[in-house]
Amino acid sequence: MDLHILNYRLRVTSINTAGLSRYTHALIKLVFLSNQTRCKFFSLTETPENYTVVLDEEGFKELPESEHLQVESDIWLPLNVLCDRNASSSSDTVGVTKIATSVIIPLAEQHVSVFMLSTYQTDYILVREKDLPVVIHTLEQEFAIYREVGGETFRVYSEDTDVEEDRKEAVKMKVHPVLSPDNRFSVMSLDPATLPTIATILIDVLFYSNCSAEVENYASLGLDYIKFFSFSLIDGYISIVMDTETQRRFPRELLFTSSSGELWRMVRIGGQPLGFDECGIVAQISQRLAEANISAYYISTFSFDHALVPEEDISYVIRMLEKPLTEL
């Protein structure tokens, strides 16, 4: 299989809810006015805690500094596995499950932190730029690794043979509490040409939802909902993850999802914010999902990780994740 190190140097940032209005100007530009910015990798995920914004350096320039913006100190690079459809590795699962044993677990064993971003189109595995030698060394047995530089793609090889010697201790796995809200999610896309058509609804959902009747609406349903909405615009492709309540606000005909039209339930990982240095969290979850052959989208945010699993599998997944852990 091929693994590409994409040509984006990403920043992982968080805007607190109180400061969102300060960032509306920049975010609207990044979402809707792509002709006004050179940003090519943009992802915004709203959670009850904050807005996680992952974006390339061109996009990052648009965000004014303020006490409302937290920026993770490292540069992150997105990896992308290009699957050979004929050599389907083991299962018909999608998302993080598919790359659990080939990418996620080997990286965790080398103590490499990953930040996952699943979209409608693909799964991005973000690793710190400084971890790249270890990443290449770890993954080159399984993958042909390519790096995009200045529009061209080069095969890359591990340069540092010292890495091989550096055997790591087994990762100490911490049990993180999981939470599963009642929302049911769709993972959708739309033609970028139709984005202006839904602009006002999307703006309302993204930037004004806290003052809308929506939150009260959830409460009135007596459901244990959480706010979770993810929008990404990466290399011209749009991906939107939203719950069924929010989906009702959009015209039905413009957004499309996979032909099966599946709905997904969420498992949020972490009772306390996870931080960026603990490695193995994605591995912990994805390994078990892979063993059970359950597809999952996986979206990391500044505070928590989120796995989306098929609606019918949610009870099984929760039971499974609450079992004691074995070391990797």
Added chain:
Amino acid sequence: MDLHILNYRLRVTSINTAGLSRYTHALIKLVFLSNQTRCKFFSLTETPENYTVVLDEEGFKELPESEHLQVESDIWLPLNVLCDRNASSSSDTVGVTKIATSVIIPLAEQHVSVFMLSTYQTDYILVREKDLPVVIHTLEQEFAIYREVGGETFRVYSEDTDVEEDRKEAVKMKVHPVLSPDNRFSVMSLDPATLPTIATILIDVLFYSNCSAEVENYASLGLDYIKFFSFSLIDGYISIVMDTETQRRFPRELLFTSSSGELWRMVRIGGQPLGFDECGIVAQISQRLAEANISAYYISTFSFDHALVPEEDISYVIRMLEKPLTEL
């Protein structure tokens, strides 16, 4: 004729260009998300100096305080003349010209400052709430005056007979330099239901035009253009004043203008910011336009006044306004 004192208590504010991004959140809500706000009177005019925002108290609540926001200290009330079409007063002119002799000049003679806001639909004459007794007394000879309170409309009469005694000195008219840029303007409207369709273009024009190629584009045309764009959403009606360069960015079929499709040229009044206390500026301009029977839209902003006159009359108007003034 009838004159209505509309049921809005307005604030006249200015956002400086450097602070616009701080106000994008609030302004987008006021322009596009009317279901999220109780604001019913909103007007935003971009000039090279700043953004003048006139809005009712509900809308004013949406604007966060900051060093970028200036607020005129008084409450202003909008007056609106309802013309009896059968008793067409003297001419077929539109805009401020039509109400020059009946409203604008009598108020100036009583030293009442007015702030004008012409829209596609009508002309609002804003007066300070504290001047209302003088306004009613001055205008009730010519008009039946009605005031809207709590959804009902009452005829109002002058209460204070002292006003009559208070003969004012003649207004000392100051000659203000006029400037006429090369832009040609349209005064347009659109169906509020189609506002979402042009949202991204309108957002781009309103909030991101300074970073677009537009400014350079004007310069490259070798023309003496100024930035002027006015949007209002009043009682559900939209009015947009924009130049022909900007108009090209919008789909042609959604915006409509009067059947004659006239283009307008601008006269900006004032070399230095005018302030709010000098009265008689609108009178000075509108009296001469009335004498020459030339229609004009008139838009006051925080710093300057702007009259829009038919393209073919611009040379005549400029010559006329450069002549020495007589006292009113």
